[in-house]
Amino acid sequence: MEKQPLLTHKSEDVATIYFNRPEKKNAITLSMWKEFPTILSNLEKDENIKVVVIRGIDDTAFSAGADIKEFITERSNHSNSMEYDQHITNAGDAIESFSKPVIAMIEGPCIGGGSEIALSCDLRFSSVTGVFGITPAKVGLIYGLPQTRRLVQAVGSSRAKDILFSGRFLKAEEAYDIGFIDRVFDENDVVEKTYDYARLLCKRSQVSIRGSKKAVQVSLNHTEENIFEFEEMLYSSYLAPDIQEGVSAFKEKREPQF
Numbered sequence: 001m002e003k004q005p006l007l008t009h010k011s012e013d014v015a016t017i018y019f020n021r022p023e024k025k026n027a028i029t030l031s032m033w034k035e036f037p038t039i040l041s042n043l044e045k046d047e048n049i050k051v052v053v054i055r056g057i058d059d060t061a062f063s064a065g066a067d068i069k070e071f072i073t074e075r076s077n078h079s080n081s082m083e084y085d086q087h088i089t090n091a092g093d094a095i096e097s098f099s100k101p102v103i104a105m106i107e108g109p110c111i112g113g114g115s116e117i118a119l120s121c122d123l124r125f126s127s128v129t130g131v132f133g134i135t136p137a138k139v140g141l142i143y144g145l146p147q148t149r150r151l152v153q154a155v156g157s158s159r160a161k162d163i164l165f166s167g168r169f170l171k172a173e174e175a176y177d178i179g180f181i182d183r184v185f186d187e188n189d190v191v192e193k194t195y196d197y198a199r200l201l202c203k204r205s206q207v208s209i210r211g212s213k214k215a216v217q218v219s220l221n222h223t224e225e226n227i228f229e230f231e232e233m234l235y236s237s238y239l240a241p242d243i244q245e246g247v248s249a250f251k252e253k254r255e256p257q258f
Helices: 030-045 068-074 078-097 113-120 145-155 157-166 172-177 190-203 206-220 224-237 241-252
Strands: 006-011 014-019 051-056 102-106 109-111 123-127 131-133 183-185
Touching: 006 030, 014 030, 014 190, 030 078, 051 190, 068 078, 078 113, 078 145, 102 113, 102 190, 109 113, 113 145, 123 172, 123 190, 131 172, 145 157, 172 183, 183 190, 206 224, 206 241
Parallel strands: 014 051, 051 102, 102 123, 109 131, 123 183
Antiparallel strands: 006 014
16 A cells, blocks of 8 residues: 555644655655645644644654656646646645644755745744755756745745855754744654644634734735635624633633633
8 A cells, every 4th residue: 555645643623744755855746735735625624623733754854845856757848847836836825825723843854845835834843953945046946936925924035035046054043043933942842842832722712813814814915805804704703702702711710711
């Protein structure tokens, strides 16, 4: 039976998507790029899932990037290259637009396509072993516009240019200092700390969290459709049970049960 390169595991309110090609440092194949939107669509429909974590199957790598060997066939002509790039974009967009929080938990290399996935997530938590880089300049490619936008939003324009021009690798400390990642943990603590945080989010109002995620998206991308969707969420929240429970819990000096 062929091994699944992407595995999904659910534990209570948290789902984990594992890169499962450790022998290839979790290099991402075209089929994996294609699979991400489907996996996330299924998790979107699962009302029991409140948070998603994306990580490597073990501590050796998050992902060393897109599988370069596929470039020979999948980028053999203009049409194939455009299709391949579209699947990469679709995967990142599916993560970014997912209504629930998505956390990248990074150990080891997070290079190229691995960084594309991580930057599409809401938050990036890394072990001190994390190594980051975006390397199209090393193979003669131009980084895509949606991917560049996410990088600029994380680190700013000048640092984005440095990362893209040089293709150099960043250790976890530098990546944290410039905003590429949000937390750095000891390699023995990163798993526990990441899932502790995920479980914390599960205890909060999901109405509030999803509204906040949408508000951030709207603030970065003003469109009439986005604004309308957010306003609908905002007005609906006033009538949702969460606000009643939140106010009652505050008055009664107890933890709310959302």
